[in-house]
Amino acid sequence: MGKLVIANWKMNGDLNKVNSDLSYYANHPATNKSNVVLALPYLYIVWAKHILLNNSLIRIAAQDLSHYRDCGAYTGKINGSMLKDAGVNYVLVGHSERRSLLGENGQILVDKLINAFDNKLVPILCVGESIFNREAGDYLEFIEEQLSGLMQIPQLKEMIIAYEPCWAIGTGKIPTLLEIQEVADFIHSYMQKNFPYAKIAVLYGGSVTSQNAHEILAIANVNGVLVGGASLKTADFTAICENV
Numbered sequence: 001m002g003k004l005v006i007a008n009w010k011m012n013g014d015l016n017k018v019n020s021d022l023s024y025y026a027n028h029p030a031t032n033k034s035n036v037v038l039a040l041p042y043l044y045i046v047w048a049k050h051i052l053l054n055n056s057l058i059r060i061a062a063q064d065l066s067h068y069r070d071c072g073a074y075t076g077k078i079n080g081s082m083l084k085d086a087g088v089n090y091v092l093v094g095h096s097e098r099r100s101l102l103g104e105n106g107q108i109l110v111d112k113l114i115n116a117f118d119n120k121l122v123p124i125l126c127v128g129e130s131i132f133n134r135e136a137g138d139y140l141e142f143i144e145e146q147l148s149g150l151m152q153i154p155q156l157k158e159m160i161i162a163y164e165p166c167w168a169i170g171t172g173k174i175p176t177l178l179e180i181q182e183v184a185d186f187i188h189s190y191m192q193k194n195f196p197y198a199k200i201a202v203l204y205g206g207s208v209t210s211q212n213a214h215e216i217l218a219i220a221n222v223n224g225v226l227v228g229g230a231s232l233k234t235a236d237f238t239a240i241c242e243n244v
């Protein structure tokens with residue numbers, strides 16, 4: 001399996017954009033691949049599957065799921081079984097915007113991950129330090145703490161960890177290649193030590209562009225990229241996908 005390129009549209013786009021961008025990606029050899037994943041707003045997922053039809057290899061991710069595992073009286077929530085039903089393959093969990101804006105952490109994230117595993121979705125857990133932890137030099141301890149909830153998940157099998165330093169998201173600032181490699185190596189060895197039976201991929205995210213994607217994707221232990229802003233422009237996202 002080649003390296004993954006995952007677009008996180010966040011709360012952007014409309015039906016016109018879904019129609020035009022996905023038709024374009026489905027017909028472009030650089031993007032019509034099973035290692036290209038689009039994380040769309042919930043509302044557009046079923047329609048996106050319709051546009052992609054059966055002949056497209058592109059996979060769909062959701063940007064979140066409920067921490068309530070059963071269906072029921074949870075107004076506004078979306079369960080893992082509904083995502084599976086809609087043809088979703090992957091789901092983001094614990095994106096730093098949700099951690100900081102909505103206070104998501106700890107048990108809520110563990111429950112979301114269990115909801116994903118129980119429904120055969122591959123979760124993409126986002127981790128990453130603030131600028132304070134980076135400057136204080138305790139960023140690896142911080143990330144280890146963010147990973148520690150995984151110990152509560154016996155059904156952990158296949159999952160993706162996205163290293164997204166908060167200070168690199170939407171800022172145009174990006175760690176050096178050695179800094180990315182250090183954290184990717186750290187995450188791989190943590191997962192190998194604690195979950196030797198699991199299939200793990202580690203991604204980098206934060207100010208990935210068509211200019212820097214090539215060298216980031218060349219780092220051995222980086223198994224792909226998670227792209228925010230640059231994934232909203234079809235030419236830029238296609239250029240990033242041309243690197244894998």
Ligand SMILES: O=C(CO)COP(=O)(O)O
Pocket residue numbers: 008095164168169170171172205206207208226227228229230
């Ligand atoms: O948060 C991100 C992807 O999940 C990264 O966003 P940017 O690529 O806009 O920095």
